[in-house]
Amino acid sequence: MSNAWSIYIIVLAVGNILAMVWLLVITNRDNGVEESETTGHKWDGIEELNNPLPRWWLGLFIITIIFAGIYLYLYPGLGSYKGSLDWSQMSEYRQARDANAETQAEFFAEFVDYDIAALSRSEKAMATGERLFANNCTTCHGSGGRGAKGFPNLTDNDWLYGNAPETILASIQNGRAGVMPNLNLNSATVAVLARYVQHLSGEEGISDHVIESGPKRFAICAACHGADGKGNQTIGAPNLTDDIWLHGGRVSDIENILRHGIQGNMPSFSSALNSNEIRLLAAYVISLSSSNNTDLSTTADGSDNPANGSNTTAEGE
Numbered sequence: 001m002s003n004a005w006s007i008y009i010i011v012l013a014v015g016n017i018l019a020m021v022w023l024l025v026i027t028n029r030d031n032g033v034e035e036s037e038t039t040g041h042k043w044d045g046i047e048e049l050n051n052p053l054p055r056w057w058l059g060l061f062i063i064t065i066i067f068a069g070i071y072l073y074l075y076p077g078l079g080s081y082k083g084s085l086d087w088s089q090m091s092e093y094r095q096a097r098d099a100n101a102e103t104q105a106e107f108f109a110e111f112v113d114y115d116i117a118a119l120s121r122s123e124k125a126m127a128t129g130e131r132l133f134a135n136n137c138t139t140c141h142g143s144g145g146r147g148a149k150g151f152p153n154l155t156d157n158d159w160l161y162g163n164a165p166e167t168i169l170a171s172i173q174n175g176r177a178g179v180m181p182n183l184n185l186n187s188a189t190v191a192v193l194a195r196y197v198q199h200l201s202g203e204e205g206i207s208d209h210v211i212e213s214g215p216k217r218f219a220i221c222a223a224c225h226g227a228d229g230k231g232n233q234t235i236g237a238p239n240l241t242d243d244i245w246l247h248g249g250r251v252s253d254i255e256n257i258l259r260h261g262i263q264g265n266m267p268s269f270s271s272a273l274n275s276n277e278i279r280l281l282a283a284y285v286i287s288l289s290s291s292n293n294t295d296l297s298t299t300a301d302g303s304d305n306p307a308n309g310s311n312t313t314a315e316g317e
């Protein structure tokens with residue numbers, strides 16, 4: 001704060017207090033008026049009495065003035081004078097932050113020897129993971145991590161990028177940006193492919209025309225989604241055969257994506273959270289989906305092996 005501002009504020013603050021004192025003094029001066037005499041003001045027959053201030057009110061007034069004096073002595077308020085306690089919002093914040101870092105360090109010290117999978121099985125760690133998730137992730141992934149249109153469900157064992165602990169850690173740490181480009185398809189191709197994608201996901205009642213001409217037109221898609229449509233976790237191309245839809249499974253939803261392309265954006269948390277917190281969150285994400293999956297080990301490798309069974313453990317979203 002510049003000197004001029006500081007002086008300006010001091011003059012205003014002290015001036016105000018002096019003005020209050022002055023007001024008290026003149027209103028209490030015995031002005032020789034008899035009690036209940038009127039001031040002479042009159043409105044529609046109502047007269048204003050000139051009584052002295054009530055005692056209790058006067059008392060409060062004096063207390064506020066004394067309070068202001070003490071407050072301005074102890075705390076910052078008079079321009080750049082810091083107050084005798086040397087209190088500031090920043091020092092308060094630093095104290096709270098240091099205290100928090102200490103409790104956090106204590107908490108994580110208990111888990112130094114845990115890997116992410118072990119963390120995900122610790123009830124105590126997961127209780128904290130749940131709070132971290134609620135504060136940072138539910139805005140997009142929904143409470144409980146069940147996702148929403150455009151935001152993947154993290155509980156369903158269906159993964160864009162895979163659920164190996166390091167992969168989930170990387171998703172949170174570095175963020176993700178899955179891009180499906182606009183492929184400039186003509187409308188006949190869009191119409192056929194939208195139905196063909198539904199056919200891949202197991203929908204019934206698709207016309208023979210679509211089933212026959214689909215595979216040829218799908219060649220351009222295979223580069224990312226794979227010839228069988230099962231997706232590619234290295235680029236986050238979803239599995240199109242599992243009837244789990246990130247962007248909606250209606251013909252109109254799919255046509256929309258084919259016409260305009262689409263991009264998913266998962267922000268990086270490497271600067272907002274420290275590495276302990278990110279590890280804890282990776283473990284929490286694993287705990288969310290492992291309650292739906294009795295044998296985590298079969299999918300811990302990212303499970304792009306269709307031989308390991310049901311399509312809920314296959315890759316892609």
Ligand code: HEC
Binds near residue numbers: 139151154158317
């Ligand atoms: C601003 C919205 C947003 C926030 C906040 C967010 N995410 Fe995401 N997340 C996304 C989107 C969108 C995707 C899909 C990215 C894509 O399509 O490529 C995603 C993907 C992921 C994936 C990969 C899922 C898969 O199927 O492979 C994980 C894991 C994940 N998020 C965890 C988290 C965690 C943990 C947090 C909190 C620390 C979080 N996200 C916060 C939007 C968000």
Ligand code: HEC
Binds near residue numbers: 245
């Ligand atoms: C360059 C790679 C690439 C190509 C080529 C590509 N896609 Fe995609 N596709 C993606 C990615 C990545 C996503 C996920 C976008 C996101 O993260 O939100 C996606 C998403 C989709 C979705 C949404 C799936 C869901 O779960 O909601 C559909 C449907 C789809 N693609 C169909 C197609 C079809 C049909 C073609 C061929 C015409 C095609 N894609 C070509 C990369 C590609």
